[in-house]
Amino acid sequence: MANFNTHLNVAFMVSGTMSLTVYKAGLIDDSGFLMCVALGTIGGLLPDLDSDNSTPIKLGFNITSFIFAFGLVMHWRSELSLLALIALWLAGYGFMRYVVFSVFTNMTVHRGVIHSVPYMAIMGLGMTYISYDILNLPLTVSWFYGLFLFGGAIVHLALDELYSVNLSNMKMKRSSGTAMKFYQHKDKWWYLLLYVMLVLLVYFAPPFDEFWQQLRDPAPWAKLKIGLWPELIKNWLN
Structure with a gap:
């Protein structure tokens, strides 16, 4: 499988190119452009959350642990003493980084249900919601x-x-078919749960028709076509 740097670089390039396209079409603003690049890059790392020793899962749990500990301290900052807040900070970080991380890694298997199309569809719809x-x-x-x-x-x-x-030599490796999958019989009950969640998210999702109508509107794409080439090339073509 591809390594961390490959996933990071390719996801960044693809999301950057697509974000620039919708930005130049006027469908998103400056902050939306930056967020789309960031989310596309993060999405390029998400499937490896089920790998116990992957860089994304370690980095993700480190950041989550800091945020969790910070949230605890901010919530109790007026009621507790300085020493108690320090103890709460350390306890909150340790709980997330070591206890929750250990439980998560023991419950997940690399290239299991997390490493699948329906799980990622749930993540995408969840982000939209x-x-x-x-x-x-x-x-x-x-x-x-x-x-x-x-x-x-x-x-x-x-x-x-x-x-x-x-x-x-154009042969398939043993890992073929374990990455982009929609179902795996050994995890049938997990996949049943995933598809039930996916159906519910689709049903309660924000209106898609209005979004689709905006994409079908020819005006943004006409604007994109006008701004596709630099002025020097446009003048030369004309």
Whole structure:
């Protein structure tokens, strides 16, 4: 399978290119452009959360542990003494970084249900739901955030499948088919749960028709076509 740097670089390049496209079409603003790049890159690392020794899972749990500990201290900062707050900070960080991390890694298997298309679709739809219904962001932006997170994850899965092909003699490696999967019989009950969650998220998702109508509107793409070439080349072509 592809390594961490490959996943990071390819996800960044793909999400950057796509973000620039929708930005130049006027469908997102400056902050939306930056968030789409970030979410697409993060999505390119998400499937490896089920790998106990992967860089994404270690980095993710380190950041989550800091945020969790900081949240505890901020919540209790007025009620507790300095020494108690320090103890709470250390306890909160240690609980997330070592206890929760240990439970998570023991419950997950690399290239298990997390490393699948329906799981990543849930992550993408969840991002759209959070953006629209909780953060109250515009509908178009919310759908783009979810799609870029999902798209980055699909890039990751596609890379892993590509790396499962031995191009020198055109043979499939043993890992072929374990990356971009929709179902695995040994995890049938987990997949049943995933698809039930996915159906519910689709049903309660923010309106897609309005977002689709904006994508089908020819005006943004006409604007993109006008700004596609530098002025020097446009003048030369004309």
